[in-house]
Amino acid sequence: MSAPGIRTRLARADWDKILTDGAIYALALGGFYVAFKTLYALALAVGATADEAVVLSSLADIAILAYSRKAVREVKAGRSAWGIRLIVAGFSLATVALQLRSAWPHPVAVGFHALPPLVWITGHEMMLRGELRDAKKQLREREIEAGLRPAPLPRLRRTWWILDPYHTFIVWRLTKLWEKPADYVIRTEATKRQNDGKDIPRAWQSALHEPEPESEGEGEDQPGSEGLRLRTLNGEYAAPDACASFLQALQPVPEKDAHNRRSNDVTDAFVHQAQTLGHRFGLDITGVALAKILDVDPATISRSQARIRAAASKTLTSTP
Structure with missing residues (x-):
């Protein structure tokens, strides 16, 4: 596959972000110029030669720019990089202090010297x-798609927390423990209260009056459910025909036992078979998709994949 051309790259570029980041670094250049002039004059005042003054006054600005780019790279990788960010802020504040000392005690000069670096620090952060x-x-999103963490659940309404905080907390707690939507929790708890002869809280009435959604076992524990979306190995969504062909070739979903469970061996065999078949069809069978097919939590699929990898590694190491 050929690399995208210049026109394609320009069309896909996030111009709002490019212009915003460019404006921030334009502010930095203005602050660097003011800082350079101030530090150059201070270096000459303490007896440095002209060449030495240029080098000394440039070191601070070059360090700020270098550490700034390092912080951007770390942050884009998903790391906070607080150490590097503090170094950038420290160097910037040091130049601010030197400029304030040079401009003191004239208030207008102090403002002109302090504004560019402070604006740069704020915009950079x-x-x-x-x-x-x-x-x-x-x-x-990648971890959710790979089944390494559960998908986020819809938030409860704020008015519930204000008008009925106690029963809303019960629903919120059970949604976190069960990893189920609030409607499912409310219907389950309302049924228990009815069986025990207790009143149903008013905050739950609206959820009970809404049409009951399809149960999770309907259409999800059978291959070919309409809500299942698969991706190709390139990361793009697969065509419906490719998904249908894969689901037809997939072996039937193993039945659960009386305790609504499956053994690890059965689950691992199905997961391995589904992933192998998916590669033949050019599909990336993620943990979320497997969890939807098997009607289990994505964490169950993550553990199954870990067992499969461990078994494969053990087989390779034991082979002479």
Whole structure:
């Protein structure tokens, strides 16, 4: 596959982000110029030669720019990089202090010397926070798709917390423990209360009056459920025909026992067979997709994949 051309790259570029980051570094250049002039004059005042003054006054700005780019790289990888960010802020504040000393005690001169570096520090930190937020969001989405963490559940309504905090806390707690939607928890708890002859809280009434959604076992524990979306090995969504062909070739989903469980061997065999078959069809069978097919939590699929990898590694090491 050929690399995208210049026009394609320009069309895909996030121009809002490019212009914003460019404006921040334009502010940095302005601050660097003011800092250079101030540090150059201070270096000459303490007896440095002209060449030495140029070098000394450039070191601080070069260090700030170098550590700034290092912080951006770390943040884009999903790391907070607080140490590097503090170094950037420390060097910047040091130049601010020297400029304030040079301009003191004239208030207008102090303002002109302090404004560029302070604006740079604020804009740079805002840019890093935005990059870190986007990187963590992408990492979280990849982990959810791979089945390494459960998908986020819809939040409870704020009015429930205000009008009925006690029963809302019960629902919130059970959604976290069971990793089920609030509607499922409310219907389950309401049924228990009815059987025990207790009143149903008013905050739950709206959920009970809504049409009951399809149970999770319907259409999900059988291959070919309409809600299942698969991706190709290139990361793009697969065509519906390819998904249907894969689901038809997939062996039937193993039945659960009386305790609504499957043995590890049965689960591992199905997961291995599904992933192998998916590669033949050019599909990336993620943990979320397998969890949907088997009607289990994604964490169950993650443990199964770990067992499969451990068994494969053990087989390779034991082979003479």
